[in-house]
Amino acid sequence: MNRPASPALPDRLPGDPAPPLLAGSGLRKSFGLTRALEDASLSLYPGEVVAVMGPSGSGKSTLLHCLAGVVRPDAGTIEYGGQDLVTASDPRLSALRRSEFGFLFQFGQLVPELSCLENVALPLRLGGWSRRRAERSAAEWLDRLDVGGLARKTPGECSGGQGQRVAVARALITGPRVVFADEPTGALDSLNGERVIRMLTEAARETGAAVVVVTHEARVAAYADREVVCRDGRTLDTGARG
Amino acid sequence: MSLGQTLLGLLETRPQHGYDLKRAYDERFAAARPLAYGQVYATLSRLLKNGLVEVEAVEPGAGPERKRYTVTDSGVTDVEAWLAAPEAPEPYLQNTLYTKVVLALLTGRSADGILDVQRAEHLRLMRELTRRKTDGDLSDQLICDHALFHLEADLRWLELTAARLNDLAGEVRGR
Numbered sequence: 001m002n003r004p005a006s007p008a009l010p011d012r013l014p015g016d017p018a019p020p021l022l023a024g025s026g027l028r029k030s031f032g033l034t035r036a037l038e039d040a041s042l043s044l045y046p047g048e049v050v051a052v053m054g055p056s057g058s059g060k061s062t063l064l065h066c067l068a069g070v071v072r073p074d075a076g077t078i079e080y081g082g083q084d085l086v087t088a089s090d091p092r093l094s095a096l097r098r099s100e101f102g103f104l105f106q107f108g109q110l111v112p113e114l115s116c117l118e119n120v121a122l123p124l125r126l127g128g129w130s131r132r133r134a135e136r137s138a139a140e141w142l143d144r145l146d147v148g149g150l151a152r153k154t155p156g157e158c159s160g161g162q163g164q165r166v167a168v169a170r171a172l173i174t175g176p177r178v179v180f181a182d183e184p185t186g187a188l189d190s191l192n193g194e195r196v197i198r199m200l201t202e203a204a205r206e207t208g209a210a211v212v213v214v215t216h217e218a219r220v221a222a223y224a225d226r227e228v229v230c231r232d233g234r235t236l237d238t239g240a241r242g
Numbered sequence: 243m244s245l246g247q248t249l250l251g252l253l254e255t256r257p258q259h260g261y262d263l264k265r266a267y268d269e270r271f272a273a274a275r276p277l278a279y280g281q282v283y284a285t286l287s288r289l290l291k292n293g294l295v296e297v298e299a300v301e302p303g304a305g306p307e308r309k310r311y312t313v314t315d316s317g318v319t320d321v322e323a324w325l326a327a328p329e330a331p332e333p334y335l336q337n338t339l340y341t342k343v344v345l346a347l348l349t350g351r352s353a354d355g356i357l358d359v360q361r362a363e364h365l366r367l368m369r370e371l372t373r374r375k376t377d378g379d380l381s382d383q384l385i386c387d388h389a390l391f392h393l394e395a396d397l398r399w400l401e402l403t404a405a406r407l408n409d410l411a412g413e414v415r416g417r
Contacts, residue, residue, distance in 0.1 A: 055401060198376065218397045219390055222368035229361070231404075236358060 020079075021046045021210055022178055024067050027076035028233075029059075036062040037073065038233035042212070044178065049201050049211040051221035054230030060214045061182055063230060067212060068101055068180040069093040080178075098126060102171035102209065104181040104200065109167050110155040116142065117151040120169045127174065141169035145199055161192030168200045172207060179204055181213040185220050197223045245277075245285050247324040250294060250317045257298045257312035260286055270381070286311060294320055339396075343403060347414045357404045364393050364400070 020043035029037040037059045044050055044067075052060045065071040067078060069085045078085040081100075085093065103109070110119045117138050124134035142148045145165040147158075155163050164184060171179050181200065185193030197213070201223045204211045213224060221227050229236040252258065252266050260282050268276045289295040294317035299310045313321075339360060346353040368390055375386035403410070 055405060218365065218368060218394045219372075221365060222372040222390070224369070227362075227365055229358070 018045060020044055022067060022078070022080045024063070024073075024078045025076055027063065027066050027073045027078070029062050029066060029071065029073045035233055037066065037076075040066075040076075040230065040233060040235045042067060042228050042235060044210050044212060046177075047205065047208050047210055048226070049204065049213065049224040051224035051227040052212060052214045052230060053216065053218070053221050053227050055216070058230040059233040060230040062233075063235070064180050064182055064212055064214050068103070068178075069097055098123065099174065100177050102174065102176035102179040104164075104167055104171045104179060104184045106183040106186040107160070107163070110163060110170070112155055115152050115154055116147065116158065116166045119155065119166060120173055123170060123174045137173060138169070141173050142166065144203065145169050159192075160188050161195060164188060164192075164196045165199060168196065168203065171200075172203055172209065175207060176209050179209050179211045181211060183214055183216070185215065185217060190219070193217070193220060244324060245281065246289055246294075247321055249282070249285055250289065250313050250321045251325075253295060253311055253313040254318060254321060257310050259308050259310050261308075263311070289317065292316075339400075340403075343407075343410070344414055347407075347411045353407055353411070354404065357400050357407075361397060361400050364397050368393050 022044040023042075025041045025043075027037050027040040028035075040059060040063045042050070042052070042063060052063060054060045062071060066073045066076075067085075069078075069080075069088065073086060076086065080096070083092075083096075085096075088096070097103075110116075111122065114122065117135055120138035120141055121129075121131070121134035124137060125131065129137075139148065139151060142151055145168055147162055147165045147169070150158055150162055150166065155166065158166065167184075171181075179200070184200065185196050188196060197215075197220045200213075201211060211224075213220070215221055248267065248271065249263055252263055258266065260279070263286075264277050264279060264282045267282070286295065290297070290311075294314055295311045296314055297309045298312040301308045301310065339356070342356050343353045345351075346356055371386045371390050371393075375383050375390075378386070
């Protein structure tokens with residue numbers, strides 16, 4: 001946890017044999033009688049932004065949760081940095097989520113009782129940073145996302161767009177190698193939504209973090225390097241990088 | 243876009259030479275391709291003939307004489323009427339994609355494939371416009387947003403059609 005943001009990683013070039021940072025393959029997952037994933041695969045390369053698109057119920061959020069080690073798939077493989085996440089222990093997954101992954105959801109991720117500054121500093125505090133050092137870093141991140149003036153306010157005093165920018169700061173403050181974003185703009189109007197996705201992708205590219213963003217909005221997906229489409233629990237990777 | 247009225251509107255801001263007018267147009271409105279000089283002078287000639295502009299001054303130069311144009315009262319009235327009139331919304335009823343999908347279903351080809359290929363192409367263009375928008379000024383943003391919203395509407399249609407392909411296949415083949 002006590003490591004600075006990762007140095008910027010170059011984009012993968014055509015023909016570059018660099019292995020994927022995270023690779024899920026043949027993933028299957030059912031919840032009771034409902035089959036959420038049938039045969040889903042996704043490879044994520046260092047520093048790239050991938051949008052996962054598809055209609056409601058197509059399995060895109062389940063795919064994200066599997067890749068992030070939040071949900072264990074029934075079948076398939078997930079490799080991250082030479083580790084098999086499907087068979088990894090719960091404490092190991094928990095440590096990975098805390099130190100190497102960042103998370104951004106549609107809403108409800110900020111602790112309402114804490115100030116924005118404390119919310120952003122929280123992942124560092126959980127990693128053992130002193131309060132002073134963690135809050136100094138948090139203040140820098142809030143400034144970077146243009147919400148420095150909200151440091152002492154609570155999430156309830158922020159607008160939806162402001163709250164999401166605070167959440168972006170919190171997702172990136174530990175210098176994660178992968179950020180998982182599940183409909184991060186789903187509760188925002190189009191102007192604020194674009195501002196959030198733009199800030200997320202720009203900040204992630206600056207720090208070298210790869211991003212998997214689940215979205216049903218094409219204009220949000222257009223900020224990614226490529227898209228993977230989910231349909232009926234299966235993935236269709238267009239492979240396009242435009 | 244009506245070039246005549248656009249040039250009249252630009253002339254209303256101040257009298258200009260044809261060359262300056264072309265530059266002003268390109269700077270503000272030529273998102274994809276600049277205006278040809280021939281188009282500017284042909285349009286000015288028509289506006290002159292119709293009494294919507296007049297030559298305010300002729301300045302001799304090394305080359306041909308430079309005419310400075312100004313808008314007339316009739317020209318201002320013409321611009322006002324054009325600005326006030328609503329543009330006819332595009333009906334969007336001549337849909338090549340719909341034709342392709344129906345033909346694919348009729349001939350036993352993959353309609354899903356057509357929709358998938360088109361989705362990827364739409365998203366590729368959306369990424370390109372998003373990059374341009376991100377690097378550009380407010381004018382670029384608004385021009386790109388106009389295109390992005392239309393492409394997004396197309397994509398929604400693609401998704402809806404993909405979800406209804408089985409029904410459509412039944413209807414098409416049943417006829």
